[in-house]
Amino acid sequence: MANLLLLSCCAPCSAGVIKKLANEGKQFSVLFFNPNIAPLEEYQKRLEANKKVCRYFGVNFIEMPPDHNAWLKAVAEGFEKEPERGMRCKRCFLYRLKQTAKYAKENGFTEFSSVLGISRYKDLESVNAAAEIAQKEFEIVYDFTNWRKNAGEQEGIKIAKQLNLYFQNYCGCEFSKR
Numbered sequence: 001m002a003n004l005l006l007l008s009c010c011a012p013c014s015a016g017v018i019k020k021l022a023n024e025g026k027q028f029s030v031l032f033f034n035p036n037i038a039p040l041e042e043y044q045k046r047l048e049a050n051k052k053v054c055r056y057f058g059v060n061f062i063e064m065p066p067d068h069n070a071w072l073k074a075v076a077e078g079f080e081k082e083p084e085r086g087m088r089c090k091r092c093f094l095y096r097l098k099q100t101a102k103y104a105k106e107n108g109f110t111e112f113s114s115v116l117g118i119s120r121y122k123d124l125e126s127v128n129a130a131a132e133i134a135q136k137e138f139e140i141v142y143d144f145t146n147w148r149k150n151a152g153e154q155e156g157i158k159i160a161k162q163l164n165l166y167f168q169n170y171c172g173c174e175f176s177k178r
C-alpha cells in the first residue's frame, strides 16, 4: 500500500488536503519542515496550528527540527533582495523538498508530496520543478496532484477558521516581511 509523506508549510494551506486524504482513507503522515520561518515565535505558532489540524483529523504529525541559520546560508545568502516568486523562493522550495524526499526515502514512505504550491500567491511551476529534481535525486516518487483543484486552498482556510487556528500574514522568512 502507498504511504505518502506530505510536506506542510502551515495549517491554512494544508488543512483541506489533510481532510481530503483522511476522508479517502489514504495512508499518510504530515511533515513540518520549515527552517525558512523566522522568528522562532512565528515558527512555534505555525507549528502548533499544524499539530492541531493533524490531531483533529487523527493524522500522524512529524516535525523535523528547524535550523534557520543553515537555511539562511544554503538558500538566502546573496538572494536576500529577491522578490517573492524569484530565485530565493525557488531555492527555498528545493531545499525543503530535497529534505522531505530524503526523510521519506529513509523512513519507509513510498511517495511524497507538498502543499507548497496550493496558495494562489505561490508559483506552482517552481514547486513542481523543485519536486522533479528532488524525486530524481532521492529516487522516490513525488505526487504532483494539483491541490488547488476543487477549492483546496479555500477549504483549508475554512477549516482553519472553524478550528480557530493562527493565520500568518507573510510567507515565512524575514525577507518576505518587507
Ligand code: SF4
Binding pocket: 036, 037, 084, 085, 088, 089, 090, 092, 093, 171, 172, 173, 174, 175, 176
Ligand atoms: S518568501 Fe517564502 S518561499 Fe520565498 S524564500 Fe521566503 S519563506 Fe521561502
